[in-house]
Amino acid sequence: MIWRFGLFDSTFEPLLSTHWALLVALGLPLMLGMLAALFPPKRAWPVVLASVPVLASGLMLLSAYDQAGLLRWHWDIAGVQLSLRLNGLSVLLLLMTQVIGVAAAIYTPGYLRLSETGPLARWLWPLMGVVLSALSLIWLATDLLTLYAGLELMGLAAVGMLMLSGKVAALVAGMRYLLLALMGSLTYLLGVALILGHWGRLDLQGLAEVVEPGPVAWFAAALIGAGLALKAALFPLHAWLTPVHENAWTPVSALHAALVIKASLFILLQLWSILLPDTFYAPRVIAWLGMLAIVWGGLLAWRTDSLKTLVASSTVGQLGYLMVAFPLLLGPDIAPLPRALAWEGFWLQLMGHAFAKAAMFMAAGNLILATGESTLKGLAGTSRRLPLSLLVFGIASITLMGLPPSSGFTAKWMLLQAMVISQQWWAVAALLTGTLLTAAYIFRMFRYCFDETAPRHRYQPLAPGMDLIALTLALIAFALGLLAHFPLELMHGGSP
Amino acid sequence: MTASFDATHSLDAIEVLLALFLTASALVSLFDRHLVRACYFFVAFAAAMTAAWWQLGAPWLAAVELVLGVGLTGPCFFYALGHVVPGASSPLERDKFSEPWSRVAMRVVLALAWFVMVGAAIRYVVADMAYAPSEHPLLVAGVVIAATALGAFALHRHLLRRLLAFNLLGSAVFMLLAGVAGTSATAQALISVGLLVAWLGSMLGALLIRQLVHLEGVEALGRDGKPEEGAT
């Protein structure tokens, strides 16, 4: 499990160009965000231009990993050890972050122009830059200090982003999110304190070597688990998520649902795999909660009246799929084959959901923007007037429902296979129920859209490309299932 | 890991006093319904924390605490209260939200459980704590404050009080961190980041509270504990 996260010594030193690529990947989003705060882009093309070097840096890191395998960086600043690593998984997640971030950024100018967002809009850019940089840092960091800093940076910036819309509801939801996120990080920090106190070090690679099961590891794991579960909106600590998404701007919701909550989950899995390599019950608890999450999220999405709540509640349910895989990834006595399958399925599901959910939020945002209605009933008649937005929504739903050949299908197939091999029938049942519920709420939404008897409204025309960006993301989610070979290859990482 | 405490054994009395003062001011700050007074006590708490850092041999942290805790976070709260000029009255002076007793009881139980858990965890890390808890008065104070602050955080509905609870919990956690890990460079870095985050969070929270009061009135601050009113 540890080697899968790339926590071992590298064979090669990174090249100079790789250093630069790393710097660009970590720093450029931040710089561009600051720049955009000074000169807010009114059109999409400057954003497209600016995103080229960001994506290029990601691709360069990918090729560097391709050539040299695992890469590590170490710094010792005034006695503080900082370290980064670049393995297949982190490259993959980095690329995902960059693509979704760039898509959200390209989407933003059109959205801001059409929705008349007021003077706070320019602050969106630096916050977005901070979030993207922090996310990139989190995928790469291998010491608890950097992870903590990245997590906090990301969390605070995310709270800021979510509250920019300035509505009272958004402020209330955002305040709740801020307090809970801060509380979650303090709980996490308490766990880190125990680790630091007991083993005296914070680098993951070193910890992986010295940690042995014992009360300290367990307490630390419990504290870290609870804190990060709160930040990752794992059931039953998810309830802050829906109002936050409902009131935020579309690109912000997309970024947050697709990436920000995943970062906490990533850290959680990584730390638990170090602290709890052979614990039986803790991953089981998470999995049981995950089953509940699948059902609960599905039911919430099924019964809601608001489109954004539907999309946000579906996130709760989809996170449940990831939680259900915990015992396969962490538990003792899991055979290598189901463990490998679960590992691949977990990350594929995470990425598929990220792309699909971002696309879905954008499509939902487009529908809401065009119709001026945020309820499902307000969507009546959109089938004729906004077919492209509905198409995007549909393609994204295919991934969420797990219909072949989308990435959702491939991921769930792998998870199912792993569960069947290790005979976790409850998880299988939860997975299938979740698929049914997903279909139920998706088709409920489409039923409203295809209501042809609705009176004709005046629809606000969308900016060019807003649908296309969403479509691209949805198609990526779809294609990840067809071309799953490439990400799966990367995920395996080189074993030491 | 407990090496830093050996040097300070002679100054036990000061430490105990400090710990007592920290605990007392934290409790007042957490549970006083008169919010201006609670904020004053928070500033006093932050000042005591500065002294504690100094006492623990971390002048750098003391400086940071002085600047961030006393100098910046405290004013944040007064700003949120609308109590910038001393003596001016504010609509936020008192917390008027009342909690049902079941909620209170549940939080007390949770806080106790949390206290036991954190205490047990610290005991496992600092092995000699089990035999001589009085030798680590700051650690004990940290555990007490952490549990109480978390309980208070879960209990209160008033956003400002929750923000206060968060800050006190933060300080307690930093204290525990320093207690179990000493004041190594790594620990100091962690605590510095934490302090920075706490200040940023408090500032953001204070801004939000102001904005909410401006938009919706005092009632909006307690909305988190009540059923939704169609706003969220």
Next chain:
Amino acid sequence: MMTMLLALALLWPLVVIGWTLWSAYRAPAAYQSYFSALWLSAAWPALLLAYGGEAQWTMDAWMLGGEWALNSLSRPWLAFTALLWGLAAIHARGYFATEQAKAQEGDQDTQRRLLRLALLWPLTLLGNVLLIIAQDIASFYLGFALMTFAAYALVVHSGTAEARLGAKAYLMLAVVGEGLIIGGFLWAAGEADTLTLQGLREGILVAEQGAWMAALLCLGFGVKAGAIGLHVWLPLAHPVAPAPASAVLSGAMIKAGLLGWISVLPLGDEQISASLAQFGNIMLMAGLAAAFGAALYGVFQRHPKAVLAYSSISQMGMMTALVAMGLVAPEVWPLLWPGLVLFAAHHALAKGSLFMGTSISEHLPRWPLPLVWGLLALPGISLAGAIGAGMISKWGVKSPLYEMHHESLIKLLSWAAVGTAALVSVALWRQWQQRHKGGSNREQWGAWLVAIAAALLTPFWLPLPAGSIEMPPLKEWLGIMWPFPVGVLFAAVGWLLTRPLKGKSLPAGDLWWLYAGMVGAALVPIRRLGHYCAKLKAASVVSAQKTEEILMGHLTRLLSTESWLRHHVSGLMMLLAVLLAALMMWEGQR
């Protein structure tokens, strides 16, 4: 040449249909002639084909592989069928003259009905011709089904309540029959792995369940042939159908059933199994029962066409018995079948002219009465075997039976002929009672006269194998002729005896009413069950809706705990941390 004739014979009815459709579409209603000269000619190419000589065609592209032939059996069959169709068409033109005039005056309903008849008449003919020349199962079945279903329009033409009842009876039994036929075909053909009728016969002969296959097919064709029990549509449909339609129904189409039997049963084969012979016995008995029962029932009918329908049933009963002989006594079949064909052909023409005669008696021409009534009686007398072709055909079936010593059957057939005689005399009597003045037109009586002549002279024009039919020797004449006077006598005595029952008669359709009653009785519980199911469904829908409402209410309440969760996130987080820690400590202690 023959191939061209064949193509013409099959395509010409289609051309006629197309022309009729086109002219109906194009010509204004006032000048509309539904029965043009072209329409009359629909059957003529088929008649020509029958006289063109024997031939054989194989067409692989046609359906499952077409196999058509004109042989010693199908040639005479086609000849009398086509002749009757042609004559009936001419008669129809006269018969429908008044209706056509009405249609030209602009009566929409009449226009519609006439157009329907004019379109479906050639289609029925086409089916009839196709089934006669077909030697492969698919073509045969196609022709049979086409004829059966297209003939519905002929029966229902007048559109009255009785006509609709008759048509309903016809259609219901036809559907049952088609079902039986296709079931039998699929079974037998599948068993024998063949696509031709020849193969089917051989298959039935050797198959273990051959008797059951034969029974299925015989029952299916029996609907059309009016076998006893399945005959009920005949007396219901004939009185209400137009006279020319009755003529072809009773003359040509009823024979299609007979041809079906001859085509599928392995008649005259020496290796017939015991079970098939047993089946033959049953068929023989059924035939004789029909011959006598129909006569007994028919004499009490009021409507002349109903009487004639019973006569048809009786005659077909005799033919059934003769066909059954092919199974019971295979050695007699090679000698018997030409006589049977002659019998069928003569019956077709005679019955056709009798049915046309009913329309003559309703519009008596201004001829001397004895001449008219003599002419009306002639085909009946011939049918009873007293004169002309009737006598020859009786001899044609009698002599082989004599040779093979089946005297008892001969006796029974002779007594059945008594019934025929009685029936035709009753029919004539009823015609006399219901006669009308009012002049029939040229086509009407012309076709009728030709039909009478053709009926009387059947052996002279029917292309049977040479030497297969001969005149009966003089000493046998009495033995053949005696049933007629006896039958007339019986009828007269019976009339005298039943005079006290004045005005009372048995309803036409005999068993139909029994069937209808039985089905009705069987439907009562089914209907009740249906009502119950409908009620049950309504109740379950209501309760399901209620349950759904309750469930949704529960669900909504359940989902409202989401806001509780929202306000207790921090408490839950504390709980989760404590829980996880306790769990891991507990696990670690174990």
